[in-house]
Amino acid sequence: MSAARPRSTRLIVALDTKDPAQAVAWREATAASAGAVKLGLEFTYAQGLDAVRDVAGTRPLFLDLKLHDIPNTVASAIGSLARLRPAMLTIHAAGGRAMIAAARRAIDESFPSGERPLLLAVTVLTSLDATALHETGVESDVADQVVRLGRLAMSAGADGLVCSSHEIRLLRDALGDDPVLVVPGIRPAGSAAGDQKRIMTPAQARDAGADWIVVGRPITRAADPAAQAAAIAAELSA
Numbered sequence: 001m002s003a004a005r006p007r008s009t010r011l012i013v014a015l016d017t018k019d020p021a022q023a024v025a026w027r028e029a030t031a032a033s034a035g036a037v038k039l040g041l042e043f044t045y046a047q048g049l050d051a052v053r054d055v056a057g058t059r060p061l062f063l064d065l066k067l068h069d070i071p072n073t074v075a076s077a078i079g080s081l082a083r084l085r086p087a088m089l090t091i092h093a094a095g096g097r098a099m100i101a102a103a104r105r106a107i108d109e110s111f112p113s114g115e116r117p118l119l120l121a122v123t124v125l126t127s128l129d130a131t132a133l134h135e136t137g138v139e140s141d142v143a144d145q146v147v148r149l150g151r152l153a154m155s156a157g158a159d160g161l162v163c164s165s166h167e168i169r170l171l172r173d174a175l176g177d178d179p180v181l182v183v184p185g186i187r188p189a190g191s192a193a194g195d196q197k198r199i200m201t202p203a204q205a206r207d208a209g210a211d212w213i214v215v216g217r218p219i220t221r222a223a224d225p226a227a228q229a230a231a232i233a234a235e236l237s238a
């Protein structure tokens with residue numbers, strides 16, 4: 001394991017809506033508390049790439065489209081996304097070594113140096129527990145599968161991983177401090193889990209070593225999204 005480096009844990013707010021005006025309102029309400037905005041499948045399929053660019057505005061963009069296809073298609077898709085200048089973009093590690101390596105090459109070829117997004121590989125979705133994972137034919141337990149896919153993705157050229165808080169320490173032990181760990185499945189104490197299965201609080205994720213936490217509904221469904229985002233940011237820096 002490499003020498004520890006100082007880390008702070010920052011907040012990404014997930015703007016999960018089909019409505020551009022709503023997304024902009026959440027972006028503005030959380031601007032003082034969040035270090036980046038996430039736009040993903042819901043918004044992109046509803047409104048298209050130009051709207052993604054407009055809603056992100058000048059905020060760092062976590063473009064969470066979770067690409068998963070044959071290597072040539074993923075590489076071409078990344079070329080099409082380059083005009084959005086995302087700060088981070090996601091692929092599924094389960095797409096395999098050749099797909100991850102093709103994504104790496106596509107980023108290096110499609111983006112000017114200095115403007116390349118972090119290539120993040122999703123390991124095991126935070127909505128999956130052991131039973132749901134086994135139903136897909138994977139017999140390992142969740143943690144082993146996350147570490148297996150994490151090793152694969154990092155050795156194939158990813159910059160970081162999407163995982164739950166439960167696997168952060170295992171990934172750090174296996175891969176050291178280099179991978180950027182982006183962690184959804186975050187629930188402030190008392191929040192409904194919804195469809196998320198592997199959850200922790202913001203402070204727990206910070207203490208485990210997350211670089212970024214991703215929070216959607218606990219902020220966007222709060223009566224006061226600005227106040228909720230500020231409370232999460234305060235919990236991270238406490």
Ligand SMILES: O=c1ccn([C@@H]2O[C@H](COP(=O)(O)O)[C@@H](O)[C@H]2O)c(=O)[nH]1
Binds near residue numbers: 038126127163
């Ligand atoms: O494994 C994953 C990968 C991505 N996500 C995304 O994070 C947010 C979480 O939203 P909540 O409303 O806080 O549950 C959402 O945009 C997901 O697409 C994830 O949850 N798990």
